[in-house]
Amino acid sequence: MPELPEVETLCRQLKSVLPGEEILRIEILDARLGKIEGLVGRRVEAVKRRGKFLQICISGGLTAELHLRMSGRLFWQKGGVPLLSRVRSSKKGEPLNGSGRIGSGPPFFAYSRLGIVFPAGTLILIDPRRFATFTVQPVESTPALVEDPLGGLSARRLREIARTRRLPVKSFLMDQRLIAGIGNIYACEILFAAGIDPRRPSSGLSPAEWRKVAKMSVAILERAVACRGTTVSDWRDLFGCGGTNQDHLAVYARHGEICRRCGGRIERITQGGRGTWFCPSCQP
DNA sequence: TATAATGTTAGACT
DNA sequence: AAGTCTAACATTAT
Numbered sequence: 001m002p003e004l005p006e007v008e009t010l011c012r013q014l015k016s017v018l019p020g021e022e023i024l025r026i027e028i029l030d031a032r033l034g035k036i037e038g039l040v041g042r043r044v045e046a047v048k049r050r051g052k053f054l055q056i057c058i059s060g061g062l063t064a065e066l067h068l069r070m071s072g073r074l075f076w077q078k079g080g081v082p083l084l085s086r087v088r089s090s091k092k093g094e095p096l097n098g099s100g101r102i103g104s105g106p107p108f109f110a111y112s113r114l115g116i117v118f119p120a121g122t123l124i125l126i127d128p129r130r131f132a133t134f135t136v137q138p139v140e141s142t143p144a145l146v147e148d149p150l151g152g153l154s155a156r157r158l159r160e161i162a163r164t165r166r167l168p169v170k171s172f173l174m175d176q177r178l179i180a181g182i183g184n185i186y187a188c189e190i191l192f193a194a195g196i197d198p199r200r201p202s203s204g205l206s207p208a209e210w211r212k213v214a215k216m217s218v219a220i221l222e223r224a225v226a227c228r229g230t231t232v233s234d235w236r237d238l239f240g241c242g243g244t245n246q247d248h249l250a251v252y253a254r255h256g257e258i259c260r261r262c263g264g265r266i267e268r269i270t271q272g273g274r275g276t277w278f279c280p281s282c283q284p
Numbered sequence: 285t286a287t288a289a290t291g292t293t294a295g296a297c298t
Numbered sequence: 299a300a301g302t303c304t305a306a307c308a309t310t311a312t
Contacts, residue, residue, distance in 0.1 A: 001290045032308090052291080069291050071309080111309090129308050131291070167302060176292080185290050233311090235290070252290090273304075275288075 004181025005224035011049040013238035021118040030113040051180030069131035078121040155214035162202035170198035251277040
């Protein structure tokens with residue numbers, strides 16, 4: 001679910017609540033997450049983002065790394081909460097409202113997988129599909145940061161890497177080893193903004209086209225951050241609010257609808273098992 | 285009931 | 299050998 005703008009939104013919000021807080025208790029509600037050791041009694045020193053990873057830096061030289069994968073969400077429940085009494089591990093027909101709570105009255109959290117309890121509140125991981133990961137590592141083992149599009153991308157570097165690659169440019173943009181943070185929604189939107197067919201082989205783009213891709217990557221992602229993410233189905237920020245970037249989507253999930261630029265029809269194809277939306281006449 | 289959903293990755297193939 | 303492709307992970311919503 002979350003790509004760079006959504007993770008960046010969570011990161012900024014976590015910075016407003018976590019630093020200085022002591023970890024009082026950790027409740028693991030899904031055994032898939034594995035053991036989480038060495039955190040209780042320590043203090044949060046900083047919160048950072050690395051691509052789509054969230055890093056919580058802990059006193060004593062530890063880093064907790066969280067990846068939300070497809071359906072993970074974070075929710076901040078202010079105040080001391082006895083989490084275990086408020087958890088549902090499956091939906092069982094109960095309605096979810098926008099904040100991640102079930103129904104009205106005292107908050108119940110559907111699909112809760114993990115709770116980290118602090119004096120000021122509890123951080124709750126909600127994750128229906130259970131792909132999210134949470135690991136604790138020594139700080140120095142954290143891999144180096146690859147190029148992050150916030151603040152600028154080097155078109156020359158992209159072209160240099162792509163020179164020998166034949167994979168479709170959309171898959172290229174989504175390769176996290178090359179660029180940190182672009183996923184399915186923003187890859188589609190970036191290529192529309194750049195006017196490039198997502199199926200084109202990466203090696204076939206001209207220098208001018210790479211400059212467009214680099215420029216549009218930054219512009220699309222920065223606008224999405226300013227909008228606090230894209231809520232097409234269930235994305236919510238740390239405090240339960242949806243983003244507004246869905247109002248700016250030009251192609252994603254608009255299969256069969258009218259292209260607002262040329263009046264043609266948006267098409268959907270499958271690439272690498274994922275949906276790709278594009279406008280054939282605007283993206284030749 | 286079949287399909288698709290905002291992600292990654294191990295293993296197979298080229 | 300490095301690049302590319304596919305299936306798999308788990309669960310729900312349409």
